[in-house]
Amino acid sequence: MFFPIGDDQVHQGHTPYFSYGFIVLNVLIFLYQAYLGQGAEARDFIMEFGCIPAEIEAGQDYHTLLTSAFLHGGWMHLIGNMLYMWIFADNIEASIGNTQFAIFYVLGTLAASFCHIYLNTGSPVPAVGASGALSAVMGAYIVMFPKSNIRGYLVFFRINVPAFIFLGFWFYQQSSAGYASMGDTSGGIAWWAHIGGFVFGVLCGFLFRTWYGVPVLRGENGRIKG
Numbered sequence: 576m577f578f579p580i581g582d583d584q585v586h587q588g589h590t591p592y593f594s595y596g597f598i599v600l601n602v603l604i605f606l607y608q609a610y611l612g613q614g615a616e617a618r619d620f621i622m623e624f625g626c627i628p629a630e631i632e633a634g635q636d637y638h639t640l641l642t643s644a645f646l647h648g649g650w651m652h653l654i655g656n657m658l659y660m661w662i663f664a665d666n667i668e669a670s671i672g673n674t675q676f677a678i679f680y681v682l683g684t685l686a687a688s689f690c691h692i693y694l695n696t697g698s699p700v701p702a703v704g705a706s707g708a709l710s711a712v713m714g715a716y717i718v719m720f721p722k723s724n725i726r727g728y729l730v731f732f733r734i735n736v737p738a739f740i741f742l743g744f745w746f747y748q749q750s751s752a753g754y755a756s757m758g759d760t761s762g763g764i765a766w767w768a769h770i771g772g773f774v775f776g777v778l779c780g781f782l783f784r785t786w787y788g789v790p791v792l793r794g795e796n797g798r799i800k801g
Contacts, residue, residue, distance in 0.1 A: 576729075640688045691707065716738060722737055725741045
């Protein structure tokens with residue numbers, strides 16, 4: 576299994592305040608979740624702020640379409656999502672601007688939530704996690720930075736993988752799992768939030784390339800490349 580740790584960075588651009596701020600916010604909220612423990616108070620917190628398709632369909636708790644993106648089901652869930660935030664989000668924000676990125680992130684969260692609800696009609700299970708919004712970020716990334724190197728480890732070997740290969744394979748995995756899970760509303764991973772977020776991000780990525788041009792990357796060796 577390939578474990579990513581970084582990528583090529585945008586040369587100049589906007590400081591990614593929101594990307595780093597979202598990481599801090601997610602960690603702080605999870606620490607509060609951990610403080611609540613595993614009892615009724617923790618479960619009530621998830622039920623209050625997690626996105627439950629049946630409740631959204633009933634016209635209730637619309638705030639959870641956004642708040643659910645800042646909750647996580649465990650340490651590994653949090654660490655995995657924040658790692659992907661660290662790798663992919665900063666380049667998007669540096670390229671399109673801070674305010675534009677914040678709006679894009681919120682819209683990506685909503686797109687992912689609505690896709691999950693549409694394909695999980697009537698589910699009473701709360702969905703939590705930043706992965707839907709991050710899927711939108713990765714969708715934009717594959718369009719804006721297809722030749723960027725995703726650095727990581729394959730077992731003990733340090734290798735670079737082009738973004739279009741890494742993210743293309745990731746989307747294939749999500750799509751396969753999503754189709755296999757159709758009709759199952761019992762819980763598990765919100766595959767369709769990932770799929771919906773990614774497709775939304777791809778569409779936005781083409782708009783961003785038109786509006787902001789092709790960003791310039793600085794590779795690991797300092798070389799400038801477009």
